[in-house]
Amino acid sequence: QSALTQPASVSGSPGQSITxxxxxxxxxxxxxxxxxxxxxxxxxxxxxxxxxxxKRPSGxxxxxxxSKSGNTASLTISxxxxxDEADYYCCSYAGSSTYVFGTGTQVTVL
Amino acid sequence: xxxxxxxxxxxxxxxxxxxxxxxxxxFTFSSFGMHWVRQAPGKGLEWxxxxxxxxxxxxxxxxxxxxxxxxxxxxxxxLYLQMNSLRVEDTAVYYCAKGQDYAMDVWxxxxxxxxxx
Numbered sequence: 001q002s003a004l005t006q007p008a009s010v011s012g013s014p015g016q017s018i019t020x021x022x023x024x025x026x027x028x029x030x031x032x033x034x035x036x037x038x039x040x041x042x043x044x045x046x047x048x049x050x051x052x053x054x055k056r057p058s059g060x061x062x063x064x065x066x067s068k069s070g071n072t073a074s075l076t077i078s079x080x081x082x083x084d085e086a087d088y089y090c091c092s093y094a095g096s097s098t099y100v101f102g103t104g105t106q107v108t109v110l
Numbered sequence: 111x112x113x114x115x116x117x118x119x120x121x122x123x124x125x126x127x128x129x130x131x132x133x134x135x136x137f138t139f140s141s142f143g144m145h146w147v148r149q150a151p152g153k154g155l156e157w158x159x160x161x162x163x164x165x166x167x168x169x170x171x172x173x174x175x176x177x178x179x180x181x182x183x184x185x186x187x188x189l190y191l192q193m194n195s196l197r198v199e200d201t202a203v204y205y206c207a208k209g210q211d212y213a214m215d216v217w218x219x220x221x222x223x224x225x226x227x
Contacts, residue, residue: 001172003154036213038155045205045220046147046155051213089155093212097160097169099145104154 004029004090004102011108012080020105022073022090028100030071034093037066037075041086049088050075077107085109112137112216114206119221122196132189132206132218140164140184143209146191148202149220156202159191160209174200196225 005023012018022035029035033053038046048057050066053073063078073092077084090102118130132144146158159170159180168180179192189206201224207214 003156032212034212038214040155045217046214047217048213048215051211051215055211057215091155091157091213097167098171099157099160101147101155101157 001094001098001100004092004100006088006090006102006105008103009106009108011110012077013110014080014082016080017076017078018080018107020075020077020088020090020107022075022092022102024071024073024092024100026071028092028094029068029073031095032093033068035066035068035073036091037064038089038091039084039086040089046089080109082109112208114208114216114218116204116206116218116221119204119223121224121226123227124196124198124225126196127192127194128196128223130191130193130204130206130221130223132191134187134189134208137208137216139182139187144180144182144189145207145209145214146178146180146189147205147207147214147217148200148223149205150199150202153202158204161189193223196223198225201225 037050040046113135115133145160161168161180177195181190203220205220206218208216
């Protein structure tokens with residue numbers, strides 16, 4: 001149950017697009033299309049942004065999208081806005097009803 | 111509006127026990143699996159445990175297996191985490207979260223557990 005690997009930080013200017021990667025193994029990310037993504041602002045609880053690989057919950061902006069290739073999942077934020085500045089975590093189902101989170105990525109809007 | 115409220119956190123010495131609670135409201139609690147997720151100070155999220163909708167199946171992370179027990183009382187709409195043999199490294203904010211479609215779609219505000227002598 002090793003944590004999925006994410007870049008520590010990603011930055012972009014308002015209006016730009018950024019992509020956050022999430023690398024796991026063939027036992028988690030690579031074996032299931034069940035990656036979810038969470039946004040966490042400082043001092044707040046996480047909020048789900050993507051579930052089941054690429055689905056957006058009601059109320060989440062369509063500026064957030066996600067995909068997967070092999071053992072790596074990716075979250076793309078397009079049209080970056082100041083309010084997107086937060087920490088982002090991926091999470092993958094890892095079989096036998098267990099889950100594993102990513103190391104987290106701090107997104108900075110320049 | 112779906113609501114989860116954790117309680118029971120505090121300061122405890124290493125080796126002691128603590129029980130966290132999570133009160134659920136505004137949804138059919140007995141229909142959903144529930145998770146505990148923790149976050150150590152300045153660190154990332156760590157999945158801790160999950161329980162099925164009826165409490166018949168539970169699973170834990172290796173880091174807490176044998177020490178932590180997740181349970182629920184559907185008659186009280188409440189989720190629990192019994193934490194035994196606590197270690198300094200268990201210090202964290204503990205969140206309960208509602209399970210949905212292999213994700214955690216609603217989170218509580220968290221309760222802080224500090225393990226220190």
